[in-house]
Amino acid sequence: METLDDIIVGSGFGGAIPALRLARTGRSILCLEQGERLTEKDFVQDWGFKAQSRLFVTYTSKDYHVLLRYGRGIGGGSLTYAAAMLRSPSEVFTWRDRDGYRVWPASVTRQAMDPYYAMVEQEMDVVRASWADVPRAGGILAKMLDRMGLTADRSMYPIHDCLQCGFCMCGCPFGRKKHLGMNYIPRAEAAGAEFRARCRVHHLEPDGGGWKVAYFDPWNVQRYARAQRVILAAGALETPGILLRSRPWIPDLHPQVGRNLNQNGDVAFLWRVPDDLAPTYPFMGRNNAGVITYAFWDEHRITIHPGAGPPALVAAMDVFSEKGEPAHPMGLSFKHYVRDHYATHLFPSLAIGLVDGEGTVTVDGNGVVQFDLPLTDRLKAYIDRVAGVGRQIAEANGAELLRTAGDNYEHGDAHPLATCRIGDDADRAPCTPDGELRGQSGVFVTDGASIPGGTGVNPAHTIAANAERIAAVLAGTNVASRPSARA
Amino acid sequence: MDRRDFLRAAGSGALAAILQAVAGGWAKAAEAGFAGLPFARDPLPGACLLPLGDVQATLAAMLDTVVPGPATDPEGTAGALEACSMNILLDGSFPFRQYADLFAMALDGIAAEAHGGTFVELAYPQRLDVLMTAQEQLPMLRLAFKAVRSAFFGGAYNGVGLRYVGYPGPNLGWRHVPEASFRVAVCRERTDTGWMP
Numbered sequence: 001m002e003t004l005d006d007i008i009v010g011s012g013f014g015g016a017i018p019a020l021r022l023a024r025t026g027r028s029i030l031c032l033e034q035g036e037r038l039t040e041k042d043f044v045q046d047w048g049f050k051a052q053s054r055l056f057v058t059y060t061s062k063d064y065h066v067l068l069r070y071g072r073g074i075g076g077g078s079l080t081y082a083a084a085m086l087r088s089p090s091e092v093f094t095w096r097d098r099d100g101y102r103v104w105p106a107s108v109t110r111q112a113m114d115p116y117y118a119m120v121e122q123e124m125d126v127v128r129a130s131w132a133d134v135p136r137a138g139g140i141l142a143k144m145l146d147r148m149g150l151t152a153d154r155s156m157y158p159i160h161d162c163l164q165c166g167f168c169m170c171g172c173p174f175g176r177k178k179h180l181g182m183n184y185i186p187r188a189e190a191a192g193a194e195f196r197a198r199c200r201v202h203h204l205e206p207d208g209g210g211w212k213v214a215y216f217d218p219w220n221v222q223r224y225a226r227a228q229r230v231i232l233a234a235g236a237l238e239t240p241g242i243l244l245r246s247r248p249w250i251p252d253l254h255p256q257v258g259r260n261l262n263q264n265g266d267v268a269f270l271w272r273v274p275d276d277l278a279p280t281y282p283f284m285g286r287n288n289a290g291v292i293t294y295a296f297w298d299e300h301r302i303t304i305h306p307g308a309g310p311p312a313l314v315a316a317m318d319v320f321s322e323k324g325e326p327a328h329p330m331g332l333s334f335k336h337y338v339r340d341h342y343a344t345h346l347f348p349s350l351a352i353g354l355v356d357g358e359g360t361v362t363v364d365g366n367g368v369v370q371f372d373l374p375l376t377d378r379l380k381a382y383i384d385r386v387a388g389v390g391r392q393i394a395e396a397n398g399a400e401l402l403r404t405a406g407d408n409y410e411h412g413d414a415h416p417l418a419t420c421r422i423g424d425d426a427d428r429a430p431c432t433p434d435g436e437l438r439g440q441s442g443v444f445v446t447d448g449a450s451i452p453g454g455t456g457v458n459p460a461h462t463i464a465a466n467a468e469r470i471a472a473v474l475a476g477t478n479v480a481s482r483p484s485a486r487a
Numbered sequence: 488m489d490r491r492d493f494l495r496a497a498g499s500g501a502l503a504a505i506l507q508a509v510a511g512g513w514a515k516a517a518e519a520g521f522a523g524l525p526f527a528r529d530p531l532p533g534a535c536l537l538p539l540g541d542v543q544a545t546l547a548a549m550l551d552t553v554v555p556g557p558a559t560d561p562e563g564t565a566g567a568l569e570a571c572s573m574n575i576l577l578d579g580s581f582p583f584r585q586y587a588d589l590f591a592m593a594l595d596g597i598a599a600e601a602h603g604g605t606f607v608e609l610a611y612p613q614r615l616d617v618l619m620t621a622q623e624q625l626p627m628l629r630l631a632f633k634a635v636r637s638a639f640f641g642g643a644y645n646g647v648g649l650r651y652v653g654y655p656g657p658n659l660g661w662r663h664v665p666e667a668s669f670r671v672a673v674c675r676e677r678t679d680t681g682w683m684p
Contacts, residue, residue: 045657049643053580060582064630089683110684128681132670142674151677163660164667174660283654284661285668294677311640311652330553330632331615332560335651338640343653457682 004028006474007213007227009201009242012076013464014233014447016184017120021471023191030225031188032199032215034234035072038079039181043171047310055080055171059237059371066373068263068416070235070448074195077235077414077460078179080169082288083157084305085126086457087117087465089297095453097356098378103453105424105433108469116465116472123187124158124178124464133162135285137347140277141306142291144397150295155305156461159286166308168287177286202367203246204230204443211442229474233447233467236261236416240361240449241369243420243437254430254438257420261359261373264415265302265454267351267386270402271394272341279344282308289347292457296389302353303457304389309348311338323400346402351386354454355379357418371416415459420445421452422466435470446470542591546576548607549594552614553632554639554648559611564651571644572635583631590628593621 005027008015015031023029036042036054044051058069071077090110096102120126134142134154142152158178159168168177175182185195198218205212210228217223232239240258247253273280289306296302326337338346359373390401422445423429426438435450437443446467448459455462547568551559556566567573576583576590583590594606597620602613609617622629639648642656649656661667677683 047641047643049638060630064626067630087682131672132668134668136666136668139669139673143669146674150674152674153676153678153681156681162662164662165658165660167657279666281661281666284664284666291674292681294683297683310642311649311654328619329636330618332555332611334636335554335560335566336562339652 001212002030002225004030004225004227006030006229006231007032007211007225008231008233009213010034010076010233010235010238010447011074011180011185011195012071012078012233012235012447013180013460014445014450014467015076015231016078016180016188017464017467018231018233018444018446018471018474019193019195020184020188020191021468021475023188023193025475026192029188029193030227031193031195032201032213032225033072033074033076033195033197034200034238035074035076035197037074037181037195037197038171040171040173040175043079043167043173045165045167045170045173047170051170057235057238059369062370062372063374065375066263066371068237068371068373069414070237070416074197075179075181075185076233079171079181081179081414081460082168082286082307082458083159083177083460084155084288084292084458085121085124085158085461085464086156086292087114088455088457088459088462089294091297091301092354092454092456092462095301095354097453101425101428103418103421103423105422105452107433108422108466113462113465113469116468117461119468120461120464121156123183125160125183126156126158127160128156129154129159129286129290133159133164133286134290135164135166135308136279136281137285137308138289138291138306140273140280140347141271141289141293141304141349143277144271144273144393144399145293145295148393148396150293152291152293152295155288155290155292157286157288162286164285166283166285166287166310201234201242203242203249205246205249206440209442229442229444231444231446231474232420232449233445236419236448237361237369237371239445239447240419241363241367243443244361244363245367250440252439254440256428256430257437258361260357260418260421260452261361261371261416262355262357262418262454263359263373264417264459265351265353265355265382265456266415267353267383268348269351269387269390270346270348271306271390272345272400272402273347274398275345277397277399280347281343282347283310283343284308288458297456300353300385300389301456302351302386302389304349304351305458307348307350311342349390351390352415352454352457353382353386354456355382357421357453361419415448415455417448417451417455417459418453420449422450423452434473435466444470444474542588544607545591545594545605546573546587548614549590549618550576550635552611552618553635555611565647567635567639569645570639570642570648572638574644575634575638576631581634583627583634586627586631590625590631593625593628594618597621597624 008031011033056069071080093104201215285308292305326334394401422431435444550567554567598606642649
């Protein structure tokens with residue numbers, strides 16, 4: 001059996017960052033990744049299912065109302081993210097849930113996170129978009145806000161010399177969007193870390209003072225590797241899935257593992273703009289369309305950013321018009337509506353805000369991950385609030401907000417968080433503020449699962465900074481000095 | 488030059504020259520509503536699957552109602568069937584195959600109760616009415632409809648839906664197309680950094 005100092009599960013932001021920091025301390029590192037090793041030559045401008053299924057894992061909620069997906073491949077979600085790297089506002093870190101519980105640890109404030117944000121920005125070469133980088137759709141939203149006397153800010157991206165082809169989320173074939181395979185991962189490999197593709201981790205087993213990791217290799221043969229510490233970074237659905245599958249070997253697993261699933265307050269909708277703002281050309285430019293507005297943050301804790309997206313993004317949403325056309329997202333009228341409006345009058349947007357995590361991740365009898373993300377009254381009220389903000393912008397500009405239908409709100413599909421959250425309260429949070437799984441010394445969580453609540457903006461930067469923060473602890477401290485985990 | 492070479496060239500110093508050469512043409516195409524732009528190729532084209540047994544006609548009618556094709560659309564343009572969206576229902580990598588029979592039974596049941604005939608016998612407005620009712624009773628069906636739309640408009644199996652809505656598909660970037668960006672500040676900014684303190 002292979003024996004290493006640290007095994008990392010997953011190679012996205014939560015995995016690649018600790019891999020670099022720990023490898024540089026001289027520890028032996030093995031990173032197991034379920035996806036393939038992909039580079040620019042593997043990325044194709046193709047929204048088709050075959051190409052997309054190579055890049056994403058998709059899960060459907062138990063009630064079939066919500067789709068969640070995240071990236072796979074060496075580099076994880078960074079391969080296909082839209083690449084907005086925004087620091088979360090200070091209020092995110094002091095947010096309290098419906099019970100008055102402060103979800104982030106008291107020691108983890110924006111001020112405490114800033115040095116780690118800065119490290120990520122340096123490693124990934126994050127820069128602010130110029131106005132020339134802002135796609136037309138982003139400029140239209142900015143104009144709409146400007147007419148209301150409101151503000152929109154150009155976003156930050158690890159994108160240089162962008163060609164504005166509109167395929168960020170297929171993986172940038174031109175190498176202009178920086179993903180982890182262009183910075184953290186090669187640097188970690190240079191320091192001795194090994195990234196092993198197409199290896200699916202099934203469960204963990206305690207093994208003398210360390211841990212055995214059971215995984216399936218590329219030929220579907222079950223193997224074990226052993227390490228002093230295991231760092232879980234397989235995403236907010238698979239990280240708890242691995243732990244829940246480990247229950248036969250970890251009977252005292254923290255009961256909150258898999259709970260508090262938070263979709264980051266994502267609410268997707270469309271704008272239909274009037275002729276004086278047309279055309280929208282929503283296929284031109286980076287998929288995160290260059291700007292974000294904080295104009296509604298103070299009052300509603302909501303940010304809104306526009307997208308430049310493929311027609312599937314428009315059509316897959318259960319779009320309906322509050323004014324009657326299209327009345328429902330199917331049939332002749334919808335088909336003709338999309339044709340007549342997509343390229344000239346529509347563009348998508350995503351609102352992100354602070355909500356309680358009320359979803360749950362479980363595993364079925366076959367060990368397959370399931371999730372439930374109910375549309376609670378609290379979530380409904382939040383979505384109505386977002387719609388109210390959207391309608392306000394639309395009405396002030398002669399535009400129209402196209403919502404999603406009935407109770408089947410589009411929950412957003414890319415930002416699941418908080419299923420193994422860090423926190424101060426040992427009863428509510430499975431992980432300590434330093435990411436160690438309570439009661440299981442030597443098991444750490446560093447990905448979106450550890451982020452305890454919504455991030456207010458696209459979460460990639462906060463996930464990365466939090467991984468840097470935990471990696472700094474891991475790089476300087478060994479398991480024996482961590483009594484908090486055994487509390 | 489094949490597409491691979493095209494993309495490889497785009498990643499090299501030849502990009503600027505290529506873009507300058509084609510940007511003028513693209514700008515004209517933009518003015519014309521992009522109708523004339525060719526596709527580099529269809530997205531990973533594959534064969535359309537067909538269901539077996541007597542559910543075939545019912546499922547085909549269902550797809551032709553979600554995104555009507557030449558049989559239903561007076562304009563005669565392609566629909567879900569031409570986009571191979573049946574694959575969504577029959578490909579084992581999606582969660583619908585095991586429900587295909589159930590879908591057909593549900594549609595026929597609602598059709599009989601509401602309109603006194605099988606689903607395939609109904610006119611388009613009645614079929615649409617049946618689908619609206621069915622998706623309320625079977626949440627899985629709502630997800631299937633969403634996937635079928637996505638397959639058509641997103642070019643999951645071929646490009647007929649993308650072409651239909653005027654999506655230009657693979658490209659070397661729109662940076663040099665004048666309409667791609669306003670290029671100047673169009674709004675006041677709240678922060679100096681792009682993020683809130």
